[in-house]
Amino acid sequence: MPKLKNEKQLARFDYDFAVDGGAIGEIPLRANISELSTGMIISDIYIVVEEALSSDGSPTVTVGNTDVDGFFADIAALAGSNNNVIRVGEVAGELMYDDTNDHLLLYRVGSDTDLNLTVGTAALTGGKLVVYVEFFAN
Numbered sequence: 323m324p325k326l327k328n329e330k331q332l333a334r335f336d337y338d339f340a341v342d343g344g345a346i347g348e349i350p351l352r353a354n355i356s357e358l359s360t361g362m363i364i365s366d367i368y369i370v371v372e373e374a375l376s377s378d379g380s381p382t383v384t385v386g387n388t389d390v391d392g393f394f395a396d397i398a399a400l401a402g403s404n405n406n407v408i409r410v411g412e413v414a415g416e417l418m419y420d421d422t423n424d425h426l427l428l429y430r431v432g433s434d435t436d437l438n439l440t441v442g443t444a445a446l447t448g449g450k451l452v453v454y455v456e457f458f459a460n
Contacts, residue, residue, distance in 0.1 A: 327459055330365065335437050335453040344377070344446025348390075348438045351453060358387060362431040363458040367393050367418065369408040372450040375401040379444025385415070385453060387435040392417040401451060 335351035342349050358364070367385075375383060375398060383401065386392035393415040400408045410418045410426055417429045437453065 331457055333455045337439050337451040339448045346441050346445055348440050351437045358431045358435050360433050361460045364429040366456040367410055368454050370452045371401045371406040374404050375449035376447045377444045381444040382442040384440045390440045391415045
């Protein structure tokens with residue numbers, strides 16, 4: 323997908339247990355762009371739960387880049403139901419939401435990086451998520 327300067331664009335990142343597994347640790351999300359590129363301005367991120375996350379335990383699931391929970395702190399509870407849409411402020415990660423003033427922040431990507439799902443405490447046994455990233459390339 324070409325990155326068009328100064329135009330809002332949408333990237334899609336996918337997690338599917340059947341393809342990616344669910345072991346404890348970082349799982350790189352598959353994308354229609356190679357990575358989050360240096361200088362990219364992210365204006366919003368949201369997650370669509372196509373298939374509820376499941377586990378035999380009580381997992382923690384975060385979404386981030388070099389900052390493990392940078393975009394979303396633990397989403398496990400909200401991703402436990404099909405068709406939920408999770409927005410940044412619902413489980414605020416430190417990079418895109420100001421908890422003090424309750425508003426979304428723009429985020430400038432500092433260096434080329436991947437978007438990861440990080441599973442902790444208990445492995446996942448199922449689930450399918452789509453993560454949409456709205457951004458401007460510069």
